[in-house]
Amino acid sequence: MAKDKKGKPRRPKAATPRGFRDVFDAEIAARNEMLSRITEVYRRYGFDALETSAVETVEALGKFLPDVDRPNEGVFAWEDDDEGWLALRYDLTAPLARVAAQHRNDLPSPYRRYAVGPVWRNEKPGPGRFRQFTQCDADTVGVASPAADAEICAMLADALEAAGIPRGDYVIRINNRKVLNGLLEAVVSDDAGEEAMAGILRTIDKFDKVGEAGVRELLGEGRKDASGAFIKGEGLEPEQADRVVSFLLARRESNAATVAALRALVGDSEQGGAGVDELETIATLLDAQGYGEDRIILDPSVVRGLGYYTGPVYEAELTFEIKDEKGRPRQFGSVAGGGRYDDLVKRFTGQVVPATGVSVGVDRLLAALAASGRMSDHSAGPVVVTVMDKDRVADSLAMATELRRAGIRAEAFLGGGNMGKQLKYADKRNSPVAVIEGSEEKARGVVQLKDLALGARLAANIETHEDWKAQPAQVEIPRENLVEEVQKMIARAAGGSEG
Incomplete structure (x- = not known):
């Protein structure tokens, strides 16, 4: 590692060389x-x-x-x-x-x-x-x-x-x-x-x-x-x-x-x-x-x-x-x-x-x-399958795998943290849908789907947790209908059928 004037290790500058750039x-x-x-x-x-x-x-x-x-x-x-x-x-x-x-x-x-x-x-x-x-x-x-x-x-x-x-x-x-x-x-x-x-x-x-x-x-x-x-x-x-x-x-x-x-x-x-x-x-x-x-x-x-x-x-x-x-x-x-x-x-x-x-x-x-406005400045991110409990990572991975096999871009969140952190991550990834399956949902054979694309448009009118659960961007579905319902939400986000 290079040294500074005092002989201490100098960290490299995190910058692209002039005339070059990173593409995301x-x-x-x-x-x-x-x-x-x-x-x-x-x-x-x-x-x-x-x-x-x-x-x-x-x-x-x-x-x-x-x-x-x-x-x-x-x-x-x-x-x-x-x-x-x-x-x-x-x-x-x-x-x-x-x-x-x-x-x-x-x-x-x-x-x-x-x-x-x-x-x-x-x-x-x-x-x-x-x-x-x-x-x-x-x-x-x-x-x-x-x-x-x-x-x-x-x-x-x-x-x-x-x-x-x-x-x-x-x-x-x-x-x-x-x-x-x-x-x-x-x-x-x-x-x-x-x-x-x-x-x-x-x-x-x-x-x-x-x-x-x-x-x-x-x-x-x-x-x-x-x-x-x-x-x-x-x-x-x-x-x-x-x-x-x-x-x-x-x-x-x-x-x-x-x-x-x-x-x-x-x-x-x-x-x-x-x-x-x-x-x-x-x-x-x-x-x-x-x-x-x-x-x-x-x-x-x-x-x-x-x-x-x-x-x-x-x-x-x-x-x-x-x-x-x-x-x-x-x-x-x-x-x-x-x-x-x-x-x-x-x-x-x-x-x-x-x-x-x-x-x-x-x-x-x-x-x-x-x-000229003829190209979108963002791309749709993956469906994010949240991980509610550390001992149920396998369930989240199974749901992500099921979605991928249906041709849907999806990932299980492996970064740890509470639900707020996971949903914030999904927003940053421009995810169309978040999938939630807690212990209660697991016992009842259901999952929660958050239509994040629709939710972003409705968020300004949501004041309470009850309002959030009641609005159409949050739905509870049978677990066996996961792929079908996620496909409907992605189609709606892309301007397709409201399902």
Whole structure:
């Protein structure tokens, strides 16, 4: 144990590290329910589940995170005596590329997989920005056609609606890195270098945060952030910055008009023209399936910060308003994103293996559902079977077992203490029902049931013990009817039959 200044043992501080958090039952239950709905959509589209290791070699992960100023370029890494440098995965896509290369002779082609799991990023934490979070991905490996990108976007729309985001409260925005690269070919000199291009991409990706004026400043000499610190810009001339900003603002009143505007911007660029063709194909395929511009649009302002994207990129944005911590209205923003990464598997095999996919930010989507009132902030606890006498614990355990075998969540209270303590425990657990069987009830072959959900609503009108026993939240039933009567009370608590 560590020592204090006086040499005495110092107890460890009971606190999560900054940027990490503990998650409790209600949120876990809501998350699991939401994920089951999303993954059911993925399975309906024919995608298989995959779990990959949380740890990868740094070499396999590659250097694609935009937060390059952090140690190890944004990943949590350490040196292993046998394996060299290892790191916690920063997303679920880089591990998929390794799997696709490692098992390429055994996997079907195309390989369609979905995955759910935690990822870790060594980034500066902030409000709503954590170093560990959960992602839910779906990817197609082995298809070069834009039809695969269109399918991913259609599936993402279906998944959002299944999760509880109704049509009209979200929009999926699609762009193409080829279009942007084609534009930059004409704007930036050939000897600018990869780092300069990456810096411009990172700046463009901040468009939704700093706006048009902020992007212009960051493309040029730089700007002061909210804290007053000066952020050095990318050094473009004003006319160069104008062309880049014109690209970001090229969204028009329809997808067809946006395509026309982009063709004019990329001019003679072969790569840019190919990117516009792909966007036009994607829009046509989506429209043919009934995914109109009320759900999915072409939007040149979408860039995506990760460096491995090679073609179409997409983001799902929630459009309804919520209140921030100060009660001010704001839009929630992006909850999912992805794109095409045709060179990621090639790093391992040397052969081009096209791939595209999307990642849902599970924690952000869950927070959005909670903020909009579309997710319960608590989960029902277990039925609590009280223990009236120390020598009759077996009777309470038997009743709890009987309830469990009927599919009811139940526990016998083993913490000791009087009835008040046990009922207080049941309230804290959000228990729907408490079961009581004292010696008198045992002799008569009955049990007492307290409908705690109903009792909470009636408690304000109860003044005496007699009133409490008389009100309908407390009933005496034959012992043999335990399961049936508890089921009725749980149904009533859930808004079902009054029984």
